[in-house]
Amino acid sequence: MGHKKVCFECRKAFNLIYDFNVEQSMICPDCGNPAVFLNHKFRPPKKQDKKGWELALFLKDHGFYFQSAYAHIVPGLYLQVPYPSSIEEAKEFVTKYKRL
Numbered sequence: 391m392g393h394k395k396v397c398f399e400c401r402k403a404f405n406l407i408y409d410f411n412v413e414q415s416m417i418c419p420d421c422g423n424p425a426v427f428l429n430h431k432f433r434p435p436k437k438q439d440k441k442g443w444e445l446a447l448f449l450k451d452h453g454f455y456f457q458s459a460y461a462h463i464v465p466g467l468y469l470q471v472p473y474p475s476s477i478e479e480a481k482e483f484v485t486k487y488k489r490l
């Protein structure tokens with residue numbers, strides 16, 4: 391378990407080393423812009439995969455940090471749902487699962 395530090399400017403993900411003696415900086419070491427922490431489940435797209443990064447940014451901007459998402463089936467029953475693989479799917483996904 392853990393997080394990845396992700397810079398959307400550089401389209402790069404850095405693995406975080408958990409050391410409580412070291413303060414984790416939210417700054418990208420490459421470009422100096424603010425980076426974000428995403429769940430370790432985040433699979434960074436290839437640098438040239440513009441659509442993949444746009445999709446990740448869209449999800450992040452809607453509060454989906456690649457933590458598991460769950461669908462509410464009936465009271466008390468939730469099923470884990472996979473993350474979308476296209477922007478079209480993502481638009482539906484964020485409205486459907488935003489509240490969870």
Ligand SMILES: [Zn+2]
Pocket residue numbers: 397398399400401418419420421422423
């Ligand atoms: Zn950067």
